[in-house]
Amino acid sequence: MLSKDSQNTDTENDTTSWERERKGMEEEIHDLKILYETIAEHSSAIENELDDKNREVSALIQQLKKYLSPQLYKLIVGKPGNISLDYRREFLTIFFSDIMNFTEISDRTDPEVLSDILNEYLNDMAQIALAHGGTVDKFMGDAIMVFFGAPEHTDDKNHARDCCKMALEMQQKIRHIDHEWMQRGIPQGLKVRMGIHSGYCTVGNFGAENRMDYTIIGGNVNIASRLESLATPQSIFISSITRNLLTNDFIAEFDQMLQVKGIHYPVEVFRLLGHREDVHTVDNPYLVKHKDGFVLNEIEFDHKKTSSGEISRIKEALHNVLSIIDKSH
Amino acid sequence: MDTLNAGDAIITYNESESKMVFEGSMRLANMKEYDVVSSFLRKSIDDTDDPVVLDLRLLQFLNSSGITTLSLFILSCKKAGKPQIKVLGSESISWQQKSISNFKKLWNDVEIVI
Numbered sequence: 176m177l178s179k180d181s182q183n184t185d186t187e188n189d190t191t192s193w194e195r196e197r198k199g200m201e202e203e204i205h206d207l208k209i210l211y212e213t214i215a216e217h218s219s220a221i222e223n224e225l226d227d228k229n230r231e232v233s234a235l236i237q238q239l240k241k242y243l244s245p246q247l248y249k250l251i252v253g254k255p256g257n258i259s260l261d262y263r264r265e266f267l268t269i270f271f272s273d274i275m276n277f278t279e280i281s282d283r284t285d286p287e288v289l290s291d292i293l294n295e296y297l298n299d300m301a302q303i304a305l306a307h308g309g310t311v312d313k314f315m316g317d318a319i320m321v322f323f324g325a326p327e328h329t330d331d332k333n334h335a336r337d338c339c340k341m342a343l344e345m346q347q348k349i350r351h352i353d354h355e356w357m358q359r360g361i362p363q364g365l366k367v368r369m370g371i372h373s374g375y376c377t378v379g380n381f382g383a384e385n386r387m388d389y390t391i392i393g394g395n396v397n398i399a400s401r402l403e404s405l406a407t408p409q410s411i412f413i414s415s416i417t418r419n420l421l422t423n424d425f426i427a428e429f430d431q432m433l434q435v436k437g438i439h440y441p442v443e444v445f446r447l448l449g450h451r452e453d454v455h456t457v458d459n460p461y462l463v464k465h466k467d468g469f470v471l472n473e474i475e476f477d478h479k480k481t482s483s484g485e486i487s488r489i490k491e492a493l494h495n496v497l498s499i500i501d502k503s504h
Numbered sequence: 505m506d507t508l509n510a511g512d513a514i515i516t517y518n519e520s521e522s523k524m525v526f527e528g529s530m531r532l533a534n535m536k537e538y539d540v541v542s543s544f545l546r547k548s549i550d551d552t553d554d555p556v557v558l559d560l561r562l563l564q565f566l567n568s569s570g571i572t573t574l575s576l577f578i579l580s581c582k583k584a585g586k587p588q589i590k591v592l593g594s595e596s597i598s599w600q601q602k603s604i605s606n607f608k609k610l611w612n613d614v615e616i617v618i
Binding site for chain 1: 566610
């Protein structure tokens with residue numbers, strides 16, 4: 176039998192051992208608790224950072240959207256569908272526009288006013304281009320280049336139709352802006368010439384390694400540009416290639432033959448006047464009517480250069496002007 | 505100088521300075537994959553009684569399994585009572601701003617320089 180003292184000593188030893196073990200476990204639980212908190216806080220920090228980065232990326236993508244056509248935007252942010260950025264030959268319809276006498280306007284206008292009106296104009300034009308499915312290639316000062324058929328190609332006729340409808344809507348909008356510019360102290364107002372041509376181009380990313388442009392190159396691009404520089408103020412010149420892709424709903428008349436450097440055959444040039452469905456666009460380009468009266472645009476007449484169709488529109492505009500004035504008195 | 509490649513991160517142990525330098529982005533998939541990192545840390549400091557420096561200033565990213573591995577390493581040092589640990593961090597790396605100070609909660613003897 177164990178003595179009472181011995182039993183007491185064993186009990187004390189057991190208690191001390193239990194106490195030590197309990198203390199050790201408590202310390203371990205304490206360490207695990209801090210470890211758990213450390214990991215949780217670390218995870219939260221990473222998640223928060225991820226969320227911040229996601230917001231940054233979203234903001235950047237929104238910024239990017241301003242600079243790209245919807246097709247190109249979809250391609251870059253990862254919803255490509257059947258769009259590709261590879262180099263390829265593609266049949267496209269190409270559009271160029273340019274403001275008449277812009278150098279003179281920019282020399283005589285306060286820089287702040289100039290940047291305001293130019294940005295408003297370019298924004299309006301870009302909105303119209305995007306609404307018609309055009310890829311805004313670039314703004315070159317006051318000039319705009321748009322093409323249809325890449326990166327998303329649907330149908331050549333649709334591209335020509337969309338491009339011409341876009342140009343007509345732009346000219347209609349420009350007639351209103353023209354009036355606003357005059358009211359804002361720009362005596363020349365806003366007169367824009369446009370050129371459209373369809374043909375095969377090489378499309379893809381061109382440029383330096385760290386500065387690429389998704390754009391098009393080729394002789395047909397030059398023809399579209401030439402048509403634009405040939406066009407008279409407020410007119411849209413289209414090539415016979417584009418015209419042949421259009422339905423009879425578009426009204427266009429022959430204007431002249433164009434010999435382009437480097438192209439062996441002359442290009443037939445047509446003046447696009449409007450679309451039968453759209454009553455506004457078949458209005459006379461020289462006369463913009465509004466509820467209180469009208470604005471008569473600048474008329475340039477040269478008996479050697481002005482075509483018979485143009486002469487009849489000038490006569491019609493002048494006739495209508497007199498008629499409106501008569502009726503108002 | 506011993507080196508360990510841990511995915512997108514490199515860990516270098518300079519024995520003469522008792523300094524462990526972490527660089528890059530440490531994002532191994534799970535604790536099992538971090539076993540090599542744990543072994544490297546333990547093996548490197550095995551014979552030293554000198555204070556060890558964990559230099560994290562170039563470690564851009566560390567995932568949850570990674571912070572667990574470093575925390576367990578610190579706890580094992582605490583249990584052994586050696587070596588002393590000094591952690592160098594960077595204020596400009598966001599995960600370090602919060603997480604590094606928690607090492608001191610794990611073991612009050614850890615010195616944090618950030």
